[in-house]
Amino acid sequence: MTxxxxxxxxxxxxxxxxxxxxxxxxxxxxxxxNWRDGSEIADLRQETYVRxxxxxxxxxxxxxxxxVFFVARNLIIDGLRRKNVVPIETMADTDxxxxxxxEPMPEQRVAARxxxxxxxxxxxxxxxxxxxxxxxRRVYGFSQREVALKMGIKEETVESQTIKGMRLxxxxxxxxxxxxxxxxxxxxxxxx
Numbered sequence: 001m002t003x004x005x006x007x008x009x010x011x012x013x014x015x016x017x018x019x020x021x022x023x024x025x026x027x028x029x030x031x032x033x034n035w036r037d038g039s040e041i042a043d044l045r046q047e048t049y050v051r052x053x054x055x056x057x058x059x060x061x062x063x064x065x066x067x068v069f070f071v072a073r074n075l076i077i078d079g080l081r082r083k084n085v086v087p088i089e090t091m092a093d094t095d096x097x098x099x100x101x102x103e104p105m106p107e108q109r110v111a112a113r114x115x116x117x118x119x120x121x122x123x124x125x126x127x128x129x130x131x132x133x134x135x136x137r138r139v140y141g142f143s144q145r146e147v148a149l150k151m152g153i154k155e156e157t158v159e160s161q162t163i164k165g166m167r168l169x170x171x172x173x174x175x176x177x178x179x180x181x182x183x184x185x186x187x188x189x190x191x192x
Contacts, residue, residue, distance in 0.1 A: 012056050019064045020052055027072060034076050044079070048072045122172030126165050129153075133161040134169070 027048065031041045051071050052061070061067035123131060129151070136147045137158070144162070148155045 008057075012053065015056060015060060016049075016053060020049065020068060023065060023068050027068060030069060030072060031076075034073075035079070040079075044072065044075055047075055051075070118172060119169065122169050125172075126168060130161045130165040130168075133158055134165040137162050138166075 024045070027045060028041065031044050031048075032038070035041060035044060048068065048071050052068060055061055055067075055071075123134065126134065132151065133147055136142045136150060137144070142150070144155050144158045147158045151158070
């Protein structure tokens, strides 16, 4: 039996989108909190993703979340070694070594699910062209130029649609963020 490499890559891609990408906000917070040079954060995130993807080709890591932070932590350590300078603050702050502290509370999980549903509803409510631009730019990561070429519109239009769409999405999410967390806590209290 031969393995279809393109199917295997698609399976890894699907796994990556479902399991890894939802952890990006936590990963970015972790990297920002533990790396001084903000201009290198995106590179650290990308290198983390590359290493996770390569590892998944051999065997899918389980559980996923600790593995993501383990890879990111190792990249930070490697980066500090390369710089040959370890700031005292980095060594003193060892709390970030404990990945289990990053586990969200139950009400945070419920709130995150509600926020994701609200984000999907907000995305669905965008005007069609605006929604398509946001999906191509923010979900698939295409450049402004690539989106303009794919959609047959000007780059300026892509830029304005991106700004418009992101404002609408931020408004939709931020308007009720506090209410969602409070609602999640009430929901969890009723379950007990």
